[in-house]
Amino acid sequence: MFKPRPHGDDHTDPLDIGQDLEDFGQEVLHPSSISDHGDDEVINPWVWHHPDGLSIEDVDRQDRAIDAVEMGKPRTVTLSIGPVTYLRLTEPMTKDDIRNSSGRDAEHPQRAQLKLEAETPVKLMGPATEHAIDEVISALFARAPAFAPALQALRDSAHLALAHGANYFHFRPLLVVSPPGLGKTSLVRSLAKATGLPLIYLDGSTMMTTVDLTGGDSVFRSSRPSAIFQGLNQHGVGNPIAAFDEVDKLADMSRGARENPTESLLPFLESSTAGRVREHFLQIDLDLRFLNWILLANDIDKVPRTVRDRCRVVQIPALTPKDLAAVAEAEVRKRHLEPELIAALTRACAKGQIKSLRKLHKALDAAEATLRRPRLH
Template sequence: MSESPTVSSPNRVEQLRALFAELRLRYPKPLASGASAAPPIADANLYEPGQLVQIFDPSIVTRVAEGGLDADEERKSGRRRQIARQLQVSGHQRLLGACVTDALTERIAVLKASHPNFAEVSEEIAREAVLAQFGNASVTGLRLLLVGPPGVGKTDYALRLAEALGVPMQLVSMSTAQASAHLGGSDEYWSNTRPGAVFEAITSGRHANPIIVLDEIEKCRLSHVGSGGDPLGALYQLLEPRSAQIFCDRSVLWLPIDARHVNWVATANSTEGLDPALLSRFVVFEIPMPSAEAHHAVLQRIYTQMLREFGVQDRLAEALRPQDLDALSGTSIREARLLIRRSIAAALQSERDVIEVCHTARAPERRIGFC
């Protein structure tokens, strides 16, 4: 008697689907142009280490994909099935990046040296890395609030931290956040409903612990009146590990996700007007203006990075001259970047081997945007 053909069981299909999802996480393709992520620390085609953690219950997604939830209007149920099928492809697990290694410890030390006025913040991250060695071996769940005057380099530090940890970064400008939907999604009954930044960062990415930077967090209090809710409302749940573990985006209320591993970095010019209950969920750091010596070191670093970025190390002097440093004194990090970039372009255009920064080339003062 001939044997009947083997039929793949549902469990076998799920196992294969999980295997393919893990392979996509471990051996990622290079990021597409314009992708919002920190520059990779290593070759994007190499195997990426890190513990896999479950971010949602796959059985819920399976039921929704098969139309197993309560009957509902076609638009809503159809959208749910589409989301569920997408999640089936990407899988219910994500990597914990920022694995604690000697290389990571060294990058944190470099970050501390390059941003001396953020030394206390870097020391806090180093302590978290030590604790992580006795847990999941990855830096997760940071809740940092950097408070300081404009131009002190808060956003620049947050971006460099994402590079040092080697995890994706999403920057949310809270001065333009108009509603609670920005972070926690919009209500499902709206025809244009869409998930918020947290759901998208976790489910659409490869990591369970990306960095979400909330820039100028104190300014959203002025912009949310009459806009459909407090932009910070979702943070009360997201910054508490227990409640973040069962976070439900308002656009995908049927699927709780585990958002407790997300690393949060908020920036503010002051804490005035911020709810004490919200502040208590952060580790707050007062960031001083850098000393003249430290400011010069940062300017040199920016210049060196730009030379590498444009591949002109062999065409221009390797360091800024004292007169250039003097011309950049008192500038914010943002303004200094623009001035150095312009000066490099001018030197290349004139076929000179040194740049010349002068006060007449100073960019106009603008306080809108990152600080």
């Protein structure tokens, strides 16, 4: 599993068509274009983003690259510790912009500060070789074999992004549909941790508006920036994992809301529109093409077809009693619990008393808590 496609295989996921270097709008800044000399030294790509590894010459090259980057045109600079790609999320404010917005921002001091922060370029990062990506996917598969189709889709799309010029982790939007309790959310959190990318987590079951996606209308004193922008601004990374959990349960109770609020995601899911998404609180456009979207749902029929058409859809069936028993056995051994527990859990799975991973882990947690409980004399 997870073997590279043979050379000459011309099968391409239609969702990946056009995801080439030109579509990314990426330009490469070689050392010669921003410095007097270069460095061919090959260094571990996993540590290129750590500032401790930068020399004085690197800092100078980096500063020049940051000054040169424009919205819509990510720039890659080759440092002694490897290539680094910078992305400008929005256009720099002009004097006219500052003058025109000063009155409006007087009621929202936070907004003025956030606009300035939005102008600071962010990095595109994560595993940037086929081998590094394969290691991440293989580790996740070992922990969650039921999600093999979803992991394979991630791997293939991330490999294709590398082939088209990316030197960072990027994949096309993915919609994972499965029964509840299978571990979708845990898988996404594990993916973010394994890739070293920040996680922007949205929960459709608790959202009553689409403010977390687009920001609140700035005419209201209680408005706020979107969770998307806050995550980008906090971490300084332009390609985080953006997970929308329970997307089939999204509701919008605000006045004038669209009939199906899930369609608010549409501008985010296509490169042609994600390059300029309006942030209503800040009143600026953001380049969100590099967000790594994973939508999670229990019922595919409640996800609009317009959203499904823009994603790679992977449906994961419910685990069988045999599958659950295998997971139970592995977890018992991993947690160093009493071996006799395996038989008890296997019987519970067979009788239908445990039907999901969520319920299985609750039983395992209870057993582990009992084992660690101090004995009373």
